[in-house]
Amino acid sequence: MDTKYLKFEDLNYQQLDALDREKTLFLLSLGPIEEHGPHLPLGVDVFVAEFMAEKIIEAVAARYPEHTIVKFPPLYVGSGGIRWLGTLNSKQRTVRKIILDYCRNLGKHGFKYVLISNGHGGLGHVVALEEAARYASRVYNMSVISPSGRIAYDFLTGAYINEIERELGYVFSEEEREQLKNDSHAGWWETSVMLLIRPELVKDDYPRLKPYTLTRRERMLNKCYPGDPGYRGYPHKATPAYAEAAVKVMLRHTMELVDEWLTGADMKKKVSSPLYRLMFFRTNFDRFVLGGLGLILAIIV
Numbered sequence: 520m521d522t523k524y525l526k527f528e529d530l531n532y533q534q535l536d537a538l539d540r541e542k543t544l545f546l547l548s549l550g551p552i553e554e555h556g557p558h559l560p561l562g563v564d565v566f567v568a569e570f571m572a573e574k575i576i577e578a579v580a581a582r583y584p585e586h587t588i589v590k591f592p593p594l595y596v597g598s599g600g601i602r603w604l605g606t607l608n609s610k611q612r613t614v615r616k617i618i619l620d621y622c623r624n625l626g627k628h629g630f631k632y633v634l635i636s637n638g639h640g641g642l643g644h645v646v647a648l649e650e651a652a653r654y655a656s657r658v659y660n661m662s663v664i665s666p667s668g669r670i671a672y673d674f675l676t677g678a679y680i681n682e683i684e685r686e687l688g689y690v691f692s693e694e695e696r697e698q699l700k701n702d703s704h705a706g707w708w709e710t711s712v713m714l715l716i717r718p719e720l721v722k723d724d725y726p727r728l729k730p731y732t733l734t735r736r737e738r739m740l741n742k743c744y745p746g747d748p749g750y751r752g753y754p755h756k757a758t759p760a761y762a763e764a765a766v767k768v769m770l771r772h773t774m775e776l777v778d779e780w781l782t783g784a785d786m787k788k789k790v791s792s793p794l795y796r797l798m799f800f801r802t803n804f805d806r807f808v809l810g811g812l813g814l815i816l817a818i819i820v
Contacts, residue, residue: 523580527591535589540629543587544579544781547621548572550638551597554605555705556750558722559713561605563705565593568638570716571667571773574766575636578774583781591621599641601704602742603749611643615802618651626659634777637667640703642739645671646800649791656787666776668792670769674708676700679768686764698753701732706752711762718759728754 525534527545548571550564560566576588598614600606622633633655635648645668652663673679677700684690691699702708713721730753737744738751780786794800 523584523587524576525587525589527589530589536628538587538589538630540631542585543589543630544632544634545589545591545625545630546572546576546634546636547591547594547618548636548638549594549596551600551609551641551644552595552605552607553597553600553639554603554749555709556728556748556754558725558728558750558754559705559710560717560720562595563709563713564597564638565595566638566717567709567712568636569593570712571638571766571770572636574770575634575773575777578770579777579781582774582778586781597639597641598644598647600639601749611647611802614644615647615651618648619655622651622655622659622661622663626655626661631661632781633661633663634780635663635665635667637665640671640675642794642800643802645792646794647802649795650802652790653787662780662786664776664780664786664790666773666790668794669776669790670773672792672794673772674765674769675703679765679772682768682771683761683764686767687760695756698730698756702752703738704752705750706754707756707761708752708765710754710757711759712766714757715759715762715766725757726755730755 548565548568550568552561553564554561555563572590576590579586579588594617595607596609596614596617598609598611600608602608618635625633635652637645637648648665649668652665655661655663677696680691680696680699699707710721710725728748728750731748731750733744733751743749776786776790779789
């Protein structure tokens with residue numbers, strides 16, 4: 520049996536038990552079923568999460584040949600998807616609980632390392648994954664990381680544009696730089712990556728789709744608007760070459776975090792996205808607010 524890259528579902532319990540707890544890394548990819556405009560399939564987020572997971576596996580196997588990598592089947596679950604026909608949203612607490620359930624069942628048998636590969640950018644979804652990773656690390660005596668929020672935030676805010684330009688051999692105009700920052704769903708990036716990994720699922724008319732953007736506030740409300748085409752950004756600009764360059768850059772930054780993680784660094788702040796620091800994105804924020812209001816009423820009544 521090749522013990523360097525294994526599929527969890529293919530193992531029996533004896534094979535699993537034989538793995539070195541200190542040198543076994545579990546990889547879990549996930550994303551919701553969600554509409555992605557008229558030109559992309561509902562499974563984009565999981566397709567992307569799986570693609571990035573495979574890239575991470577290749578990189579870890581090359582750098583850490585003494586480690587065993589065990590990959591779970593992908594989870595089709597997520598919160599904060601655009602509320603549209605085809606989107607299957609779960610509650611934020613559900614996402615957090617599923618990850619914790621997986622980790623708890625590994626941790627009680629002495630396994631330690633879990634990396635979450637996420638393909639969905641829903642704000643509460645990203646925070647739920649980071650919450651679960653922190654909780655599992657602290658309570659189950661594990662080391663769990665979800666780096667996608669950190670990586671996606673830097674990517675979407677333009678932190679990687681210069682590196683992508685170098686990989687691509689192309690200099691973006693100032694207008695294009697702004698477009699990339701406003702491209703958030705089924706647009707330039709996601710259409711590009713689907714052209715790279717699953718081109719047969721991209722409708723041929725994507726180059727004729729007109730740009731569609733929303734304000735930051737409108738994007739955070741996460742709803743459909745009159746005339747809404749179901750995408751946010753510039754799908755007509757998509758190319759597989761752009762996706763290939765962006766993937767190389769994001770993988771490089773992901774592996775920098777993985778290197779620190781596997782050498783024992785404290786990862787809490789290093790992998791946290793800025794969203795995690797905003798309390799109203801936390802899983803139990805509504806309960807906290809209601810509890811606080813109840814306490815205030817109890818005091819003043």
